[in-house]
Amino acid sequence: MKVAVLKGGASMERQVSLRSGARIAEALRAGGHEVVEIDVDQSLVLNLREAAPDAAFIALHGRGGEDGTVQELLEIVGIPYTGCGVLSSAWTMDKSLTKSLLQKHGVPTPRFVAFGESAFKSLGASDALDQIESLLGFPVVVKPARQGSALGVNFAADHSEMPPAILSAFSYDDKLLIEQFVKGREVAVSVLDGEALPAVEAIVRGGDFYDFESRYEIGKTDYVCPAEIDDAVAKRLSAIAVETFTLLGCHGFARVDFMLPENGEPQVLEVNSIPGLTQTSLMPMAAEAAGISFEQLAERLLATAQSRQAYPIG
Amino acid sequence: MDRKRSSKHDLERYARLFAERSEKVKTSAMRDMMSITDRPEVISLASGMPDTKSFPKDLLESVFVDMARHHSAELLQYTPTEGITPVKARIAEVMAAENIKADVDNILVTTGGQQAIDLITRVLVNPGDTIITEAPTYPGAVPSFLSFQAEAVQIDIDDAGIRVDLLEQELDRLAAEGVTPKFIYTVPTFQNPAGVTMSLERRKRLVEIASERELLVLEDNPYGMLRYSGEPLPTLRELDGGNFVIYLGTFSKIFAPGLRMGWIEGPSPVIEKCNIAKAAADLNSSGPAQYLIESYFEQADWRDWVKTANGIYKSRRDAMLTALERYFPAEASWTKPEGGLFIWATLPEQIDTTDLLTKALRSNVAFVPGAGAFLGSTPDPRGRNTMRLNFSGVPEDRITEGIRRIGEVIEEQLELWRTMTGEHRTVKTDAVAAPEESSVSWLAGRKMKRQAG
Numbered sequence: 001m002k003v004a005v006l007k008g009g010a011s012m013e014r015q016v017s018l019r020s021g022a023r024i025a026e027a028l029r030a031g032g033h034e035v036v037e038i039d040v041d042q043s044l045v046l047n048l049r050e051a052a053p054d055a056a057f058i059a060l061h062g063r064g065g066e067d068g069t070v071q072e073l074l075e076i077v078g079i080p081y082t083g084c085g086v087l088s089s090a091w092t093m094d095k096s097l098t099k100s101l102l103q104k105h106g107v108p109t110p111r112f113v114a115f116g117e118s119a120f121k122s123l124g125a126s127d128a129l130d131q132i133e134s135l136l137g138f139p140v141v142v143k144p145a146r147q148g149s150a151l152g153v154n155f156a157a158d159h160s161e162m163p164p165a166i167l168s169a170f171s172y173d174d175k176l177l178i179e180q181f182v183k184g185r186e187v188a189v190s191v192l193d194g195e196a197l198p199a200v201e202a203i204v205r206g207g208d209f210y211d212f213e214s215r216y217e218i219g220k221t222d223y224v225c226p227a228e229i230d231d232a233v234a235k236r237l238s239a240i241a242v243e244t245f246t247l248l249g250c251h252g253f254a255r256v257d258f259m260l261p262e263n264g265e266p267q268v269l270e271v272n273s274i275p276g277l278t279q280t281s282l283m284p285m286a287a288e289a290a291g292i293s294f295e296q297l298a299e300r301l302l303a304t305a306q307s308r309q310a311y312p313i314g
Numbered sequence: 315m316d317r318k319r320s321s322k323h324d325l326e327r328y329a330r331l332f333a334e335r336s337e338k339v340k341t342s343a344m345r346d347m348m349s350i351t352d353r354p355e356v357i358s359l360a361s362g363m364p365d366t367k368s369f370p371k372d373l374l375e376s377v378f379v380d381m382a383r384h385h386s387a388e389l390l391q392y393t394p395t396e397g398i399t400p401v402k403a404r405i406a407e408v409m410a411a412e413n414i415k416a417d418v419d420n421i422l423v424t425t426g427g428q429q430a431i432d433l434i435t436r437v438l439v440n441p442g443d444t445i446i447t448e449a450p451t452y453p454g455a456v457p458s459f460l461s462f463q464a465e466a467v468q469i470d471i472d473d474a475g476i477r478v479d480l481l482e483q484e485l486d487r488l489a490a491e492g493v494t495p496k497f498i499y500t501v502p503t504f505q506n507p508a509g510v511t512m513s514l515e516r517r518k519r520l521v522e523i524a525s526e527r528e529l530l531v532l533e534d535n536p537y538g539m540l541r542y543s544g545e546p547l548p549t550l551r552e553l554d555g556g557n558f559v560i561y562l563g564t565f566s567k568i569f570a571p572g573l574r575m576g577w578i579e580g581p582s583p584v585i586e587k588c589n590i591a592k593a594a595a596d597l598n599s600s601g602p603a604q605y606l607i608e609s610y611f612e613q614a615d616w617r618d619w620v621k622t623a624n625g626i627y628k629s630r631r632d633a634m635l636t637a638l639e640r641y642f643p644a645e646a647s648w649t650k651p652e653g654g655l656f657i658w659a660t661l662p663e664q665i666d667t668t669d670l671l672t673k674a675l676r677s678n679v680a681f682v683p684g685a686g687a688f689l690g691s692t693p694d695p696r697g698r699n700t701m702r703l704n705f706s707g708v709p710e711d712r713i714t715e716g717i718r719r720i721g722e723v724i725e726e727q728l729e730l731w732r733t734m735t736g737e738h739r740t741v742k743t744d745a746v747a748a749p750e751e752s753s754v755s756w757l758a759g760r761k762m763k764r765q766a767g
Binding site: 010012041117120121124126129151152162163164166167168170171172 | 353664665666669670672673727729730731733734735736
């Protein structure tokens with residue numbers, strides 16, 4: 001099959017995407033596919049027309065690639081593509097939309113509030129800060145709503161730490177969420193073709209939080225896969241991951257990130273519609289633990305391009 | 315279920331193989347972010363690129379032809395590790411232009427100034443050894459220092475360069491602990507990243523300190539010739555006479571960085587050791603690059619291009635200074651360099667320039683956040699509200715537009731901050747009654763932030 005691997009782009013996660021894309025391209029070539037690697041820019045449509053691939057493998061992360069934009073374009077030019085469709089991509093990209101939907105359906109996720117920069121600027125949202133603080137209680141985590149790889153994520157232990165945290169989050173997106181901090185283990189469950197893969201736990205050396213550096217620097221984080229958790233908890237994680245996947249209308253694959261408290265329900269933090277596929281990424285590890293090699297994984301991810309029911313954009 | 319520890323994983327197999335020194339040099343979100351600054355629509359005030367577009371093409375052509383015609387066999391061959399003699403003579407000539415009498419035998423040609431820093435660190439620093447640098451320091455030197463596991467002590471600089479009084483205090487403190495630093499690394503003239511120049515008084519004192527305490531000083535001088543105003547000052551190497559000062563030079567700014575041609579000039583025992591280290595690193599610097607230098611110096615007066623380039627940079631520096639006055643907030647301050655390639659700006663302390671960069675990139679403009687020029691524990695709080703701005707790489711209109719856009723995102727951040735801290739109300743009421751009070755209320759907001767930290 002002729003496959004266009006879309007990678008790079010102009011998002012903050014460009015380098016991560018280049019690594020994911022290169023790895024996927026290599027695996028697909030090993031699987032006998034004809035691969036064209038496209039670094040996404042203004043010439044994307046022209047490049048796609050020239051390449052005329054049978055399918056597009058979207059190895060983009062962050063804005064533009066993971067939020068439905070490229071998916072929409074691919075539907076217009078009529079090229080089947082891997083993973084989630086337009087709507088579920090847009091939905092999962094936004095942590096606040098994702099969490100609202102999960103909350104509505106009773107899926108456990110930490111309490112939160114979300115608002116845009118305009119609410120601050122013109123509606124006086126800052127006057128509601130004390131109310132937000134008493135609703136959630138400290139510490140809280142302030143996150144940009146639509147940014148991956150933990151960029152712009154800051155903790156606030158008390159009121160005085162809120163303004164810098166908010167300023168930082170708004171640097172990455174004009175919408176943010178303030179979330180109750182849940183202490184626990186960071187666990188991710190990847191879903192492939194509607195089934196949960198074994199959970200992966202990320203343990204950052206030195207007890208730091210799982211930030212950008214610890215995600216992509218080899219040797220900074222220990223990964224345990226399958227995570228060392230009770231079978232009952234593992235089952236619960238899988239069930240919640242699949243439920244989340246279904247509720248959000250995901251197609252093919254996605255990764256659901258959890259915080260697993262000492263006692264109590266696993267809490268969904270976010271959903272990644274295009275999980276990282278680099279050397280240090282969690283989904284390939286989970287696949288390997290399930291006996292799926294990286295080449296096989298690449299093949300199965302590619303197959304999701306064909307299994308989607310093509311539908312015109314309404 | 316078959317539980318598998320990460321150590322068995324592919325990734326961990328490699329992780330265990332890496333040497334400790336490779337773990338010291340970190341990847342960062344910043345580095346990844348900088349990779350999107352080279353898109354054509356981005357006005358990059360980030361890189362330290364000299365202008366190469368204006369270099370006369372016909373001259374370059376005749377240099378290449380001359381080189382190929384007269385040195386074809388030699389330039390294709392291995393060359394001596396220390397560099398070919400004619401180039402070493404040219405280096406002595408360039409140094410003479412700064413009043414330094416250099417012996418060609420004490421010169422080692424390196425692959426860019428970067429290799430000079432790397433070789434010196436390699437031959438002088440054992441893991442755990444202390445070195446001294448400026449705060450902020452040239453970020454490009456940091457990976458070399460870190461990978462040889464040096465413990466860097468940073469000394470603050472101000473408008474007159476390194477604070478020699480603080481340096482002496484620190485040296486006393488270290489001496490009391492029985493620690494002798496291996497060297498003091500400084501860019502005394504038009505410093506990278508700060509753009510400041512060490513005063514004559516401090517130069518003299520630094521050289522005295524080095525001699526009194528028998529300490530080596532690495533004088534990194536890539537920009538010395540790029541002076542657009544003010545009077546030239548003697549180099550540390552000139553003042554010292556070559557006893558304790560090791561001089562690092564480069565053709566990158568007086569000719570072209572693409573050649574990767576630099577040098578070390580210093581006491582012969584140090585040069586000998588560096589020579590051996592260079593043989594291990596790359597045997598010799600590129601033959602074509604060396605013969606290109608030789609042909610270029612044959613065909614033209616190297617000062618002509620420096621003069622042309624200085625004219626270009628002066629006008630760009632002036633454009634940037636004017637734009638900063640116009641578009642940066644009153645609370646910001648910046649250096650006013652007499653030469654070199656960089657201006658260093660300090661913003662109100664609630665602004666984190668790494669965060670600001672992501673916002674700026676959405677407005678298609680880039681700069682270098684200052685945090686990378688400080689070596690403290692990550693994240694080093696020093697420098698988080700600073701930025702390095704380059705004025706040599708883009709023409710005046712783009713500089714003005716770039717600074718305008720940065721000013722705009724700074725203003726957005728400040729506005730948001732004022733909204734959050736409730737300060738806007740004070741400003742508003744004060745603004746009606748007494749506009750000049752607004753700066754006072756800003757200070758009040760700042761105080762709040764200090765308590766927060």
